[in-house]
Structures are given as C-alpha cells and as structure tokens.
Amino acid sequence: MTPEAIKEQLKQVKYPGFSRDIVSFGIVRSAAFVDGTAKVSLALTTNDPKTPLQLKREVEACLQAMPEIKETVIDIAVSAPKAPAPTGGGNLAGNAANSAHAKIKHAVAIASGKGGVGKSTFAVNLACALAKSLADAGRPGRVGLMDCDIYGPSVPLMIGLSGRPNIEGDLLIPMEAHGVKVMSMGFLIDDNTPVVWRGPMIMKTVQQFVQNVKWGELDVLLIDLPPGTGDAQLSLVQTIPLDGAVLVTTPQPAATNIARKGGLMFQKVNVPLIGVAENMSYFVDPAGQKHALFGEGGGELTAESLGTSLLGQVPLIPEIREGGDAGKPVVVTQPASVAAEVFTQIGATILDRLAKKPGTPAPDA
Incomplete structure (x- = not known):
C-alpha cells in the first residue's frame, strides 16, 4: 500500500457541501501506510467546527473500505482564516x-x-x-x-x-x-x-x-x-x-x-x-x-x-x-x-x- 494509493482512494471524499474532492483542493498534506495502519494528515482553514469532524468521519470510512487497512490515524490541523476574503497566491479556496x-x-x-x-x-x-x-x-x-x-x-x-x-x-x-x-x-x-x-x-x-x-x-x-x-x-x-x-x-x-x-x-x-x-x-x-x-x-x-x-x-x-x-x-x-x-x-x-x-x-x- 503506497501513499499514492491512499490519496487515490481519498479522491472519493468530497469537501462537505461541494462537488470537488479533498485531494484536488490540497487538503490532504501527507499519507502513509505502516503495519496495516493508514496515517493521513489534513490541513484546513475554516471557522466551522463541524467541518473537521465530518471530514474525519468520511476519511475514516473511505479508508476502512480498503481491505489492506486495519486501522486509521487521521491528523487534522485547523487554522482560522486570516481575513474575510482571500488575497494573494497559494490555495485560495479558504473563505470563499x-x-x-x-x-x-x-x-x-x-x-x-x-x-x-x-x-x-x-x-x-x-x-x-x-x-x-x-x-x-x-x-x-x-x-x-x-x-x-x-x-x-x-x-x-x-x-x-x-x-x-x-x-x-x-x-x-x-x-x-x-x-x-x-x-x-x-x-x-x-x-x-x-x-x-x-x-x-x-x-x-x-x-x-x-x-x-x-x-x-x-x-x-x-x-x-x-x-x-x-x-x-x-x-x-x-x-x-x-x-x-x-x-x-x-x-x-x-x-x-x-x-x-x-x-x-x-x-x-x-x-x-x-x-x-x-x-x-x-x-x-x-x-x-x-x-x-x-x-x-x-x-x-x-x-x-x-x-x-x-x-x-x-x-x-x-x-x-x-x-x-x-x-x-x-x-x-x-x-x-x-x-x-x-x-x-x-x-x-x-x-x-x-x-x-x-x-x-x-x-x-
């Protein structure tokens, strides 16, 4: 099980309320597989406390559907938006x-x-x-x-x-x-x-x-x-x-x-x-x-x-x-x-x- 395979599987997870997946949005920062355990790191910029919890549940369910994965460890880093509307470069999906x-x-x-x-x-x-x-x-x-x-x-x-x-x-x-x-x-x-x-x-x-x-x-x-x-x-x-x-x-x-x-x-x-x-x-x-x-x-x-x-x-x-x-x-x-x-x-x-x-x-x- 490779990190690429895990990320490919996570493309099935859509951001809550939207049609685009969390991988294409750059939310999945890292993925690893060690001794039957899939470890995934997510990074979000949001003020909604429900979003990280919902994403964690959906990511866990998605990964547990893979027979090779016995356990999951989901790490989510959440930061608050810095401004009411995004400016500058980088991933600009936040606060839209x-x-x-x-x-x-x-x-x-x-x-x-x-x-x-x-x-x-x-x-x-x-x-x-x-x-x-x-x-x-x-x-x-x-x-x-x-x-x-x-x-x-x-x-x-x-x-x-x-x-x-x-x-x-x-x-x-x-x-x-x-x-x-x-x-x-x-x-x-x-x-x-x-x-x-x-x-x-x-x-x-x-x-x-x-x-x-x-x-x-x-x-x-x-x-x-x-x-x-x-x-x-x-x-x-x-x-x-x-x-x-x-x-x-x-x-x-x-x-x-x-x-x-x-x-x-x-x-x-x-x-x-x-x-x-x-x-x-x-x-x-x-x-x-x-x-x-x-x-x-x-x-x-x-x-x-x-x-x-x-x-x-x-x-x-x-x-x-x-x-x-x-x-x-x-x-x-x-x-x-x-x-x-x-x-x-x-x-x-x-x-x-x-x-x-x-x-x-x-x-x-």
Missing part, C-alpha cells in the same frame, strides 16, 4: 463563502489550446444563448461572462460594451448586455495600453475578477480563458472550483493536437471536461454546397481521445464575424439562423450536464 462569487451555481471555463480558433467569439455567443434560454425559462440575468484573456480582451467589442464599470464599496459592478453580466480587463485599460505583465500580476487579476466583482446570483458563470495552460488557468483553478471546461478547437490537426493538451491539463487538476466544441467546422456556399475548409472530424477525434463528447459544430459564416465586430452577436440578431441554433443546442447540452452535478462555490481549504 464570504466572497463575491458565493452565489454562483456553476462555473465553466471556455478554453483552447491555441489562439485563433474563435474561442472568445464562441464564449460570447454561448453566453447570449444561455441568457436567452434561461430568460425564456423565467430566470433572466442569471449568466455571467468573465473575460480572463488578459493580454487580448476582445469580449467587450464582441458583446457591444464599452466604458468603465461602476464601483460599490470595494466591489466592481459587472456591465451588462444581452442579458449577460460581463467583466473584462478591456473595461479597465485604455485601448492603446498594452498589458505587459508577469505571471503573478495575471494571477492577481484573475483572483480579483472572481472575488471583487459583484456577480450576484448566477446560474452559470462562463470564464473565457487565454490560450494555453499557464498562469491564468492555474490561478483560476486555485481560486474557484470549476464545474467543468469546454474546449474550443477548429477541425485541423494544428488546432486539435494542442486542444488535446489543454484538455489533459484540466484533467490533471481534476476539472471535468463537459465536451469539445468544433468551431469553423464548415462553410456553405451560396449554392448550398458544404465545404470543409479546415478539414473534418478533428473535434470528434479530440473529444474521443479525452473521453468526452463533441458538443456541436459551429459553421464558418460571415454573420458570426460581422456580429462580433459590431458588438451584436449572431445569436441575438439572427436567432433563427443555423449558427444561433447550434449555439442554443450546445448551451442546452451544457445546462443539462451541469444539472446532473451540484453547483460549486469554493470551500474552505
């Missing part, structure tokens, strides 16, 4: 119940392995499609879009917003368009000001977008990540437990090979993949002939390789690009179009899959 995102039911990352695949365009149209679907169901204003593409914040242009957000106390008030609440670095810098930042500054901004924005009550917060698997992605995972990630790719291998690496990154940090969306899948000419300009089948192959499914195929049509440039997403201006129907269907699939798992604000850790 007091932060501005505490009423967010589901948080979903929109990611890609590389740039140029239309990820932000996809995120904007998906957000608008979700907002319309929820409004039709009697739940308006329940979708948020957090633009974490720090170096290239294009969401404000694509969704038709400009200016500066209002401030209430020490919280930023998200701007709103088409029923979507939006926060972006694009609201906070001038158009001609480049963002020349190192990793820690990016991480700090992502943390502030989660903790210092008054999102209110949301059913879904979509998070438009920058391409790659760097500081922004890791900071986000540390700051808010994601209910899942959607990978956006185009069909050709140059995009799908890197998208697959992005999917593996999320799996490595225990973020479930909701599915893969294939953007710019095909072009239909005026005669009605379909052309696979960037190849075929890449999105489906990527999904299969990651053990998930293809959510949908978004066509390559001028209206999507024109809507993004004008700040009028095609989902809003042409709701009966093929593209809008695809985004609506993808949104419905995502909502259905999210409904099968509990919402996850971050626990104490």
Whole structure:
C-alpha cells in the first residue's frame, strides 16, 4: 500500500457541501501506510467546527473500505482564516463563502489550446444563448461572462460594451448586455495600453475578477480563458472550483493536437471536461454546397481521445464575424439562423450536464 494509493482512494471524499474532492483542493498534506495502519494528515482553514469532524468521519470510512487497512490515524490541523476574503497566491479556496462569487451555481471555463480558433467569439455567443434560454425559462440575468484573456480582451467589442464599470464599496459592478453580466480587463485599460505583465500580476487579476466583482446570483458563470495552460488557468483553478471546461478547437490537426493538451491539463487538476466544441467546422456556399475548409472530424477525434463528447459544430459564416465586430452577436440578431441554433443546442447540452452535478462555490481549504 503506497501513499499514492491512499490519496487515490481519498479522491472519493468530497469537501462537505461541494462537488470537488479533498485531494484536488490540497487538503490532504501527507499519507502513509505502516503495519496495516493508514496515517493521513489534513490541513484546513475554516471557522466551522463541524467541518473537521465530518471530514474525519468520511476519511475514516473511505479508508476502512480498503481491505489492506486495519486501522486509521487521521491528523487534522485547523487554522482560522486570516481575513474575510482571500488575497494573494497559494490555495485560495479558504473563505470563499464570504466572497463575491458565493452565489454562483456553476462555473465553466471556455478554453483552447491555441489562439485563433474563435474561442472568445464562441464564449460570447454561448453566453447570449444561455441568457436567452434561461430568460425564456423565467430566470433572466442569471449568466455571467468573465473575460480572463488578459493580454487580448476582445469580449467587450464582441458583446457591444464599452466604458468603465461602476464601483460599490470595494466591489466592481459587472456591465451588462444581452442579458449577460460581463467583466473584462478591456473595461479597465485604455485601448492603446498594452498589458505587459508577469505571471503573478495575471494571477492577481484573475483572483480579483472572481472575488471583487459583484456577480450576484448566477446560474452559470462562463470564464473565457487565454490560450494555453499557464498562469491564468492555474490561478483560476486555485481560486474557484470549476464545474467543468469546454474546449474550443477548429477541425485541423494544428488546432486539435494542442486542444488535446489543454484538455489533459484540466484533467490533471481534476476539472471535468463537459465536451469539445468544433468551431469553423464548415462553410456553405451560396449554392448550398458544404465545404470543409479546415478539414473534418478533428473535434470528434479530440473529444474521443479525452473521453468526452463533441458538443456541436459551429459553421464558418460571415454573420458570426460581422456580429462580433459590431458588438451584436449572431445569436441575438439572427436567432433563427443555423449558427444561433447550434449555439442554443450546445448551451442546452451544457445546462443539462451541469444539472446532473451540484453547483460549486469554493470551500474552505
């Protein structure tokens, strides 16, 4: 019996009230097995005296289910939060119940392995499609879009917003368009000001977008990540437990090979993949002939390789690009179009899959 085997077993233990396991949150600090006895050390930051006791019972029950383990020794170090809301680096799950995102039911990352695949365009149209679907169901204003593409914040242009957000106390008030609440670095810098930042500054901004924005009550917060698997992605995972990630790719291998690496990154940090969306899948000419300009089948192959499914195929049509440039997403201006129907269907699939798992604000850790 190895420490790794014990930690793998403990992945079955969820933090009380949440959907994420105690191993991925960094609560399990050490594990050992000596002469039939499993010794586990946990570290928590919480004010709730019931949480350590509940975790101890669940950890003991989980370990005792392994036939090799005869006895358990569970050591729990509990420290009180140092501030009403977390700041700085490290494991930021502690105290999240007091932060501005505490009423967010589901948080979903929109990611890609590389740039140029239309990820932000996809995120904007998906957000608008979700907002319309929820409004039709009697739940308006329940979708948020957090633009974490720090170096290239294009969401404000694509969704038709400009200016500066209002401030209430020490919280930023998200701007709103088409029923979507939006926060972006694009609201906070001038158009001609480049963002020349190192990793820690990016991480700090992502943390502030989660903790210092008054999102209110949301059913879904979509998070438009920058391409790659760097500081922004890791900071986000540390700051808010994601209910899942959607990978956006185009069909050709140059995009799908890197998208697959992005999917593996999320799996490595225990973020479930909701599915893969294939953007710019095909072009239909005026005669009605379909052309696979960037190849075929890449999105489906990527999904299969990651053990998930293809959510949908978004066509390559001028209206999507024109809507993004004008700040009028095609989902809003042409709701009966093929593209809008695809985004609506993808949104419905995502909502259905999210409904099968509990919402996850971050626990104490």
